[in-house]
Amino acid sequence: MKFTNGYWLNRSDYQLQHPQSYHSHRQTATKLTVYAPYEKISQRGNTLNTGMTTMELSSPLADVIKVRLTHHDIDQPGPHFELTDSSPAIEISETEETVIFQSGEIQGQISKSGKFNLAFYGNDRLLTESKYGAQAEIQERDPRYFQPGINELYQTQGPHYMREQLSLGVDELLYGLGERFTPLIKNGQSVDSWNEDPGTGSEQAYKNIPFYLSNKGYGILVNHPEKVSFELASENVSRAQFSVEGEVLEYLVIYGPSTKEILMKYTALTGKPALPPAWSFGLWLSTSFTTDYSEATVMSFIDEMQRRELPFEVFHFDTFWMKEFEWCNFEWDDQQFPDPQGMLQRIHDKGVKICLWINPYIGQKSPLFNECRQKGYFLKRADGQVWQWDLWQGGMGIIDFTNPAAKEWYQDHLRRLLAMGVDSFKTDFGERIPDNAVYFDQSDPKKAHNYYSYLYNEAVFEVLEANKGKNEAIVFARSASVGSQKFPVHWGGDNLSVYSSMAESLRGGLSFLLSGFGFWSHDIGGFEENATADIYKRWTQFGLLSTHSRYHGNIEYRVPWNYGEEAVAVTRQFSQLKNKLMPYLYREAVATSKTGVPMMRPIFMEFEEDPTTFYLDKQYFLGSALLVAPIFNETGSVTYYLPKGKWTHLLTSEIKELAQGQWLTETYDYFSLPVFVKENSLIVTGKNEQQAVYDYLDEVTISCYQLTEGEHHSDLVNQKGELCGKVKVVRVGETYRLLAEGITGQATVVVYHHDKIERNRLAADTELSLSIQ
CATH class of the missing domain: 2.60.40.1760 (glycosyl hydrolase (family 31))
Known part of the structure; x- marks a missing residue:
């Protein structure tokens, strides 16, 4: 102003x-x-x-x-941000x-x-x-x-x-x-x-x-x-x-x-970001929004993903799991889903988690509308009438989460769905909140406009945490306010299926992650419009190298085979890669939950001494070690920046040794992109490519990337996020001494030393000494 x-x-x-x-x-x-x-x-x-x-x-x-x-x-009436003193x-x-x-x-x-x-x-x-x-x-x-x-x-x-x-x-x-x-x-x-x-x-x-x-x-x-x-x-x-x-x-x-x-x-x-469950880092597959779907459609997608050995962890039911005009009534459309509890059990039997779309509004056609009106559970106008409009659902009312009874009523519906077999909720909307409404607790409506998103997601997250346990709760939220990082994860909203929108999604995500949030996702392939096979494959690379990964669209199913067999192969490769990286990724997620440093972060957070990095908005770090530069065009050409140092390509093992920061222009096919490991990094990867949740300490690979002389450390966490061991590497000249505490079975040790790669085996809780010849 x-x-x-x-x-x-x-x-x-x-x-x-x-x-x-x-x-x-x-x-x-x-x-x-x-x-x-x-x-x-x-x-x-x-x-x-x-x-x-x-x-x-x-x-x-x-x-x-x-x-x-x-x-x-x-x-100064409330609400007020919850700040620690x-x-x-x-x-x-x-x-x-x-x-x-x-x-x-x-x-x-x-x-x-x-x-x-x-x-x-x-x-x-x-x-x-x-x-x-x-x-x-x-x-x-x-x-x-x-x-x-x-x-x-x-x-x-x-x-x-x-x-x-x-x-x-x-x-x-x-x-x-x-x-x-x-x-x-x-x-x-x-x-x-x-x-x-x-x-x-x-x-x-x-x-x-x-x-x-x-x-x-x-x-x-x-x-x-x-x-x-x-x-x-x-x-x-x-x-x-x-x-x-x-x-x-x-x-x-x-x-x-x-x-x-x-x-x-x-x-x-x-508030520190809560630690999301390990399974949430795997691929999410959605019904998409306005597409037609039923139990038969859903099960066909799940079966085809598994038949093609395409790893995914979560199936998401979007809005039309309920009947139109009745959102949110928390009831399955019985014509399309005649046996929802049985269906959810059949999905669980296939090893897949379930997410349901919800919002904080009740359409006038819903049988719940009159109940909420009579009990005073909606935001009201100054004359005492329910605040209603037609933007989204006809005549909808907005749940007043400052009313303890309304909050409990809303949570009871979620508890019923969790008992049925649901694992998570996509908490959509919460932004278009009137600034002239009357709240139960007399909140200032102008202050409550943004803060509503906090109250809404807090209410849902509380139920999930109480029902599922600590570190098992996760929402998929669109709106947020200060402190909302305590209720992960958030996704970037409605983007377009074009490269410019893919780039703006990343800009938005980096800006968001610099605002106190630890985890972030986006609609792979774009939400609006039809996606081309080209952008679907490029966005898949980017999406599966983000903290959280979800296929979702508006008018078409975002299943890989709809975009050709190469898209299937790209999905398989990058979903398997993310699963193998889970010991590293979940260690980084645990660090984020403890420190507040975002898991996905701009380049300058790792290279503040390099002024060029402050201007980079089309590449990022995934954790502390992996630099990723997505490709934003149909030619496969990418211009990206590497700061001074020794960099090892994660997929090809190519080594770039730079005496100073340098811009590089290269061309990649759909099975690769610039994804480099920073020098002095210890990355522990797992053996399971098909699942995000497995024993992160068994038969691991410990990769040592261009370590300088001295001691280097890495924590080991299990699939519950518990600290269970550590890796210590001491380099003296050309000799490396490695000690791994907490691993089970044997570990494969890979040392990247200048332009040489040395492999060896290390038994559990023992020390290995090797010299690079």
Whole structure:
């Protein structure tokens, strides 16, 4: 939201006031309060007829400063983000020129003389600052009530806003703000943090997170669930601006200094990602959306996948498992599925998990509608009537999850389906929530708009976790808000079956993963339209090298044989590859759940010393060791960047040794793509190509990729995510000493040493020493 007219002037319909200078402060053991009036106070008379900003500095976590700017101290109704407060030790001090608030390695410094200024330092290095004129209380003029000759501050006015601007340095780049499909670097963008149902091809987004991070070592969380308007080097090109409607603005400055450390601290505040079950990393197959399907169709797909030895773990029933116009009534369409419980058992007997599509709406035709209306389970209008519209299902109502009885009622329906044999739910929608509805708990509807997605997915995830157990719960969610990373996994929404949409899906995913989320998926082949065999095969490579992998479409079945026998072979190869990688992938997933560092991540998170990597948005790391560059055209040509180092192609074992970062252009067939292992990586792979869940410690292969001299370690986890052993490798010259603790049977050891590859066998819990000849 823009308030200025160029650099010097304000827009005519806004009245802005800024803190002019520091006046005084108070302090307690946990908080510093600074008073900053809107007039320069040179004599007592200046204290009359002027307002001020009350600025509070506190700290919920070491290395984090929370700033609260208040114009008028009025009640702030909920909902509010759930943030951890660990009450760290703080230090407040002052000099003749400065008041200093310190938490861990971050300092906030307020100038006591001259123009008002708030600067943030991390380990004595300037991170960013709120310069004179950056903070503002803003009154929108309402010309209907303007009276000439009367001071504008006393006019009847329109909405009120609070604004902050934080300085940007030369070469400073900003990322995050949720899953956004615009360019990965957010500089120059205007972003409203407001959940919509937009598809993947617009500036709107399903998952808005008012959190951005900088390549200069800090992140900013604007602590407001309502709409936050960001102007990132757009309105003022040397500042990052954010504003909210109201009288209070609160934000947190999080010091890293690395991107990984920023996200570790951000997720310590907002919640760590839950660990998804191991089976969820295998391939998911869907009925697709508007296609016709019945039990016969579903079983034919499952049987054909298994007949062709195409590994997959989950079968997903999309919307039409229920009757049209009745979503969501939680009842199977008895004409297409006459024996649902028997069918689910028959699917389980084939070793396949089951996911069902749901949403938080009840169509008026559903028998459940009147029940919810009578019991007060829906969001309401101001006149007490049910808030209804026809966008999606005719006359639908929206479940009010702030009503404990409504939440329990909704969860009871899910419990019944879980008892029938369902394993997971696709929690679709939750974005188009009215901002004028009345909630059971009197939530502010503007604040509840984005936050609704959190309440919805929390309700479903709670049932799954209680029913299935810890680390067995997973949803397949589209909407999100701050903290929703606790309820994985999320997918990218409605994309198109074209390469540009495949690329924008990846951009959106990387932006999302830089916003505190650990796991992410997307519709392989695109959701809308018919997919060509070419894009289906290329997207399959990308999809099966993402954390979670699902075939899903709108108007056509996304089964591989519909796209030719080569598509079948490509699916087989990459699904088998992912299963073999599961010991490595699940180890990385466990690390993500503990640290908050995303499992799938932009290249710069591994190479922050290389400035080129900050601009890469068409390649990524899968875990800490695998660099992936998908192919986004029908020719098979790909231009990608490898940073300095020794890189080993995962599929061909080709070694590239680069003295400096280099752009490469190559052509690949459908059975390969650039997927390289970073030097100094230990990757443990398994023996089972057909399943995602098996014994990750039995008959493993331990691959040592271009290890430098010294010690190297890798944890070993089992299929439940439990730490069960470790691999230690010590390289001295041309000699490698390996110790594996926790493996069963014999391990195959593969050492990639310069351009040589050495293979050997290692018995369980023993040490192996080998010299490269």
